Amino acid sequence: MPSQEQFDYIIVGGGLSGCVVAARLHQAHPSLSIALIEAGPDESHNPAVLSPVLYPTLHGTPLQYSYQSTPQPQIENRQIPNWGGRLLSGSSAVNYGAWTRGHAADFDNWAQEVGDSRWSYNGLLPYFKSSEHWHDDKGDASQHGFSGPIHTSSGGRDYPLREPIKEALLSTGLKVNSDMNSGDPNGVARLVENWHKASRQHAAICYELKGIHVMTNSVVQRIIFNDKTATGVELIDGQHLRASKEIIISCGALRTPQLLMLSGIGPKSELAKHSITQIVDLPVGQHLHDHGSIQMVWKLKNPEKGYAFGSYAFNKPEYGTGNPMDWFGTAAAPDEDLHKAARADGTTFRPGPRSDYEVTIMYAITMGAPVEMAPMDGTHITTGVLCMSSTSRGTVTLASDKVTDNSIVDPRYFTTEHDRTVLRAGMRRALQAMESPALKDYIQGETPSLGMPPITSTSSDAELDKRINAMSWSWFHAAGTASMGKVVDSECRVYGVESLRVVDTSIMPLSVTAHLQAPMYAIAELAADLIAQRAG
DSSP states (O other), X not given: OOOEEEEEEEEEOOSHHHHHHHHHHHHHOTTSOEEEEOSSOOOXXXXXXHOTTTGGGGXXXXXXXXXXXXXXXXXXXXXXXXXXXXXXXXXXXXXXXXXXXXXXXXXXXXXXXXXXXXXXXXXXXXXXXXXXXXXXXTXXXXXXXXXXXXXXXXXXXXXXXXXXXXXXXXXXXXXXXXXXXXXXXXXXXEOOBSEETTEEOOHHHHSOOTTSEEEOSOOXXXXXXXXXXXXXXXXXXXXXEEEEEEEEEOSOTTTHHHHHHHTTBSOHHHHHTTTOOOSBOOOTTOSBBOXXXXXXXXXXXXGGGTOSTTSTTOOOGGGGGSOSEEEEEEEOOOHHHHHHHHHHHXXXXXXXXXXXXXXXXXXXXXXXXXXXXXXXXXXXXXXXXXXXXXXXXBEEEOSSSOTTSOOEEEOOTTOSHHHHHHHHHHHHHHHHHHHSXXXXXXXXXXXXXXXXXOOXXXXXXXHHHHHHHHHOXXXXXXXXXXXXXXXBOTTSBBTXXXXXXXXXXXXXXXXXXXXXXXXXXXXXXXXXXXXXHTTO
């Protein structure tokens, strides 16, 4: 007989969401016994995890899940990588550290879609604030928290291209935005990160896990049910853990659907392929969305002046305290273009306040850039353009009946005209900025990859689409595979069964125009509150 251990709550997945839910639930009810189970190790104090300079070295290591998408016929049959943290704290321990909330309209649309105002921007605002220790003590107290566990930071590095880049972005028609984390990110805004005093602020060190039974290097292979009530979990070593109250799955958008399907929750046709007995028929693994992106590399004039990472003159100590960039440029795509895209997609465009894309300019070569054409030697910088309001939807399906095998990920990037229209609009704005007089003394020109011709702000849609097809990439913001309103209700409870919830990016029913960690801290804080209210 397998060994058994009893807890009140079992949380499967010790990433960002799992750490937040465990910590807040224990804080609300200290007498509860809570198990937090993580497949990877505890590397909370690993220098590569904590360092703003060393974290890119984690790509391709055992501390990250590494997925390859199925070949994507719409973008030249390329397979696109997707990474996620495989360690305590999850992706909050390996990401780039950007701290952006997104547009209030995203959350208001979410709340309207699921019929629950708690998921609106104002409903989530107390939880945004409770997760945050805002860096500016003169910041708007109606929007920001000043005593939460996650310290933010902004500025203080005085990069030589800071003002020219700002002027270039403003020359495209954007306005200065003094606070992109106040419900409207549009405009040119200072980068905000959760690097603090040159150290990563990740979930397991910022949220108190003392009093939680934390199990690392422990892989759950299925949820155990008694009829349709979740009662425990089975690990790959055969050990059984029992939960007297609830089980919460927080494995992320690419692994949560796998665990649900392996446990009998998912589409009948998909489970039947692997002889898995179905418990409830739900669209698990459907509605996958991500922020498709593209990067363009620019050759610098006079790189010996130390404009970019890799140059011997790019050497101020403060440059090692965060990402080598200064600004976000965020905007909505033109209404008339999105009307046309909606007609092509057979959908309806509803105009209104929103964000559609983001432009970043990094003083380095970034992951996904055509590195074979631009060495990391300080001679180039990178513009990134993200499609933030994605309507393309993909799938996560099972490769086998083994939890240790990666699932099949088919993101279907840029299969809607909406997404192509948005990315083209963002590309044109980025190109306009790089072509502007503000940068004429700094930028020699684009360095395209793969033998492709350079593009300009006046390039045709077909020319931009050719670049998208050849060079687009993921920004590693997978979400939606256990969507609220389809797989879980507005309290994160899985439909059709008892005592089982999902809390991670899987539940996002639509694309949020943000780098996902700041929204996920708020979402997990709200979910923990909902669970705690019923825990007594």
